[in-house]
Amino acid sequence: MATIDYHWQQFSFGKKIARFSVYLFFITGFLFSLRSVEVIPEFLYDAPEQIMDLLSRMWPIDYAFYPLTVHEAIIETLNIATLGTLVTLIFAIPLALMNASNVVSSPLIHWISRFFLVSSRSVNSLVWALLFVAMFGPGMLAGVLAIAFRSIGFVGKLLGEALEEVNMGSVEALRATGAPWGAVMLKGYCPQVMPAFFSIVLFRWDINVRESAVLGLVGAGGIGVVLNDSMNLFQWQEVAMSLLAIFTVVVLAEILVINIRNRLI
Amino acid sequence: MAGLNSIAEGHKKNPFKRSRWNIGLWILVVTYLFYSIGSLGLNAERFLSGIGHASTLLDRMFPPNFERWELLLSGLVESLEIAMISSVSGIFLSLFIGILAARNLMPPWVSVPIRGFVALCRSFHPVIIAILFVKSVGFGALAGILTLIIASIGFIAKLFAEAIEEISFKQVEAIRATGANFSSVVIYAVMPQVFSRFIGFATYQFDSNLRNSTMVGIVGAGGLGGTLFSAFQRFDYDFVAAILITIISLILVWEFLSTLVRRVF
Numbered sequence: 001m002a003t004i005d006y007h008w009q010q011f012s013f014g015k016k017i018a019r020f021s022v023y024l025f026f027i028t029g030f031l032f033s034l035r036s037v038e039v040i041p042e043f044l045y046d047a048p049e050q051i052m053d054l055l056s057r058m059w060p061i062d063y064a065f066y067p068l069t070v071h072e073a074i075i076e077t078l079n080i081a082t083l084g085t086l087v088t089l090i091f092a093i094p095l096a097l098m099n100a101s102n103v104v105s106s107p108l109i110h111w112i113s114r115f116f117l118v119s120s121r122s123v124n125s126l127v128w129a130l131l132f133v134a135m136f137g138p139g140m141l142a143g144v145l146a147i148a149f150r151s152i153g154f155v156g157k158l159l160g161e162a163l164e165e166v167n168m169g170s171v172e173a174l175r176a177t178g179a180p181w182g183a184v185m186l187k188g189y190c191p192q193v194m195p196a197f198f199s200i201v202l203f204r205w206d207i208n209v210r211e212s213a214v215l216g217l218v219g220a221g222g223i224g225v226v227l228n229d230s231m232n233l234f235q236w237q238e239v240a241m242s243l244l245a246i247f248t249v250v251v252l253a254e255i256l257v258i259n260i261r262n263r264l265i
Numbered sequence: 266m267a268g269l270n271s272i273a274e275g276h277k278k279n280p281f282k283r284s285r286w287n288i289g290l291w292i293l294v295v296t297y298l299f300y301s302i303g304s305l306g307l308n309a310e311r312f313l314s315g316i317g318h319a320s321t322l323l324d325r326m327f328p329p330n331f332e333r334w335e336l337l338l339s340g341l342v343e344s345l346e347i348a349m350i351s352s353v354s355g356i357f358l359s360l361f362i363g364i365l366a367a368r369n370l371m372p373p374w375v376s377v378p379i380r381g382f383v384a385l386c387r388s389f390h391p392v393i394i395a396i397l398f399v400k401s402v403g404f405g406a407l408a409g410i411l412t413l414i415i416a417s418i419g420f421i422a423k424l425f426a427e428a429i430e431e432i433s434f435k436q437v438e439a440i441r442a443t444g445a446n447f448s449s450v451v452i453y454a455v456m457p458q459v460f461s462r463f464i465g466f467a468t469y470q471f472d473s474n475l476r477n478s479t480m481v482g483i484v485g486a487g488g489l490g491g492t493l494f495s496a497f498q499r500f501d502y503d504f505v506a507a508i509l510i511t512i513i514s515l516i517l518v519w520e521f522l523s524t525l526v527r528r529v530f
Contacts, residue, residue, distance in 0.1 A: 018529040030353040033346035037410075038487075043403040050401040079301045086298070122516035123509060124480040126392065130497050134322055136315040140305055214392040217484065231396070243393070250388050 054236070061244060062237035069226050070245050077222035078249065080140055080215065081208040084147025085201060091148070092155035099160035102168060103189070113156070121153030125211045129220040138219035146220055147208050155204055162196035163189060198264050202257045209253045213246045322502060329510055330503035336492060337504075341511060344488035347409040348478040352471045354410075355417025360463070362418060363425030364451060370429065380426070386419030395481040406487035413474045413481070420473070421466045425459070428466075432458045464530040468523045475519055479512050 011019070097103050098113035129146035136142050171188035179187070216224020223242055230238035331337070365371055366379040391412050398408040432455060440454040482490025489508060496504045 015529065022526055022529055026349075026353055029349045033349040037343070037346040037350065037406050039407045039410075040403065040405065043405070044407060047402045054397070054401055076304070079304060082297070083301050083305070118517060118520070119513050122476060122513045124476060126480055126483055127493065127509070130494075131322070134497075135318045136311065141307055141311075141315075144305065210388075210390045214390045217392065227393075243389075246393070247388055 057236035058240035060237065061240045062235075063241065065230075065238045065241045066245065070223065070242055073216075073223040073226045073242075074245050074249055076140060077212045077216075077224075078209065080143040080147055080212040080220075080222050081205060083144045084212065085151060085205045085208050087144060087148035088151040088155055088204070089201070091152045092159060095152065095156040096159035096163060097185075099156060100163035102164055102166065102171075113160075117153040117156045117160075119153075120149055120151075121157070123150070125150040125215065126218055129215045129218045133219050138221070140221035143212060143215045143220035143222055146215055147212055150211070151204050151208060154207075155200055158200045159193070159197060162193045162200070166192045195264065199261055202260060206253055206257045210250055213250070325500075325502040326506035328503065329506035330501070331507050333504060337489075337508060337511060340482070340489040340492040340508075341515070343406055344475075344478040344482075344490075347406050347413060347481070347488050348471065348475045351410045351413030351417060351478070352467075352474045355414040355474070356421060356467045356470065358414070359418050359421035359425055362422040363429065363463075364455070366422060366426035367429035368426075369432075369434070370451075370455070383419060383422045383426070386415050387423060388419075391416045391477050391481060392484055395484050395486040399485045404485045404487075409478060409481040409486035409488055412486060413477055416477065417470050417474060421463075421470050424466050425463055428459045428462045429455060461530055465527065468526055472516070472519055472523060476512075476516060479515075 132142035132145045174188045216222045227242045395412040437454040479489040482488040483494045
């Protein structure tokens with residue numbers, strides 16, 4: 001009865017080594033970074049004091065500041081987020097189609113679209129904003145384009161994955177009737193990815209509301225401009241008002257998105 | 266044939282009628298588009314001059330200038346250190362915070378305040394948190410590390426808590442029936458069910474921290490972002506291009522590595 005004495009293990013030897021080496025890599029990386037990173041310990045010791053000082057300067061919140069500039073800036077921020085999300089779709093939908101292996105089968109086109117998607121995602125929205133401010137000057141336009149270019153990678157990647165999960169039965173049935181490409185797209189793929197499409201777009205809009213709040217720091221419009229101005233003038237009570245406004249809008253946007261998603265899906 | 270045609274004539278109406286709500290929604294979207302594009306202040310002249318600026322910008326960006334590679338490398342190393350420290354400590358903290366925030370393991374008086382804390386971490390964009398930390402702990406890598414720890418907690422702890430709430434409770438009950446204490450229940454009943462998802466969130470968050478560590482420098486929190494921003498302000502666009510190429514290739518390398526890590530677990 002040798003089999004009963006067999007010692008069962010969850011992972012094979014190779015897998016154990018692999019898992020162990022991943023842990024080892026991260027722990028050594030962590031320790032090395034901890035040793036070599038330049039942190040001035042004196043700054044850390046009085047951090048709680050400094051934070052309390054900052055909070056005491058922020059209190060009480062300057063509510064009178066809201067109607068002066070914050071209201072307009074918040075509306076502008078929401079416009080940047082919404083328009084940016086809509087402009088993204090112009091670029092993201094073709095790239096998503098190019099990236100889905102059951103729509104286009106050429107590996108070359110996959111690599112081209114993947115290159116665009118990855119570069120859109122790796123460059124941060126603030127960096128995109130810097131680039132567009134250099135092109136179109138400071139203002140809302142730069143913000144919209146920054147949001148749009150940053151979202152292409154996100155929307156394109158997720159939409160491409162949703163397209164790949166489409167049940168090919170109805171698509172093949174349409175092709176068998178001799179339907180042209182456009183009809184296959186519209187009646188075969190489109191109805192199946194619609195729920196995923198709306199949830200991706202809503203999710204991205206929610207993220208974009210957060211992101212567009214900071215674009216103003218580099219001059220691309222929205223509440224960030226107001227925040228930056230008050231901060232440069234050390235008007236911390238106004239800063240607190242702007243932060244409160246951002247917080248409220250972000251929370252409301254999230255609640256809105258959750259409600260719409262529950263209705264749609 | 267005549268009968269067939271007459272039937273077809275009688276049923277020309279679309280069986281899937283658009284609801285009134287749907288039409289109203291589209292009208293609302295189109296009105297909004299007109300209103301918001303109007304507020305953009307976009308005209309042909311500005312757009313064309315922007316395209317002109319874009320071409321000069323691209324002209325000056327290429328070829329990218331890697332002459333100051335030492336500066337680039339030191340910024341890159343600092344970014345990597347920030348990403349490594351903040352990811353490892355943020356992910357480690359989220360492991361506990363996620364368990365504390367799970368409503369099916371914890372009584373409401375624990376989970377509700379913890380969930381509130383996690384929501385607070387998530388509601389502000391990392392750049393805003395970075396500004397506050399730069400004010401309170403001074404310029405440098407420490408502010409970046411603290412920022413990204415907060416961002417990691419906001420993201421992973423929430424998703425991890427949701428993953429725990431979806432587990433099957435049979436295994437928890439089986440372990441509890443043996444008289445095991447809380448830590449054994451977590452280790453033997455909860456973790457095996459959610460660990461692979463946790464690794465998924467963790468690799469995603471590392472990726473996101475890597476991107477963000479190249480950005481927090483824009484507000485003075487250390488890393489490659491500071492180098493990028495000062496290159497921008499000195500109009501060294503060829504150096505900017507070199508930095509951007511470095512960031513994109515860094516993300517590509519990590520994307521390759523993360524698929525390896527996910528295959529191991």
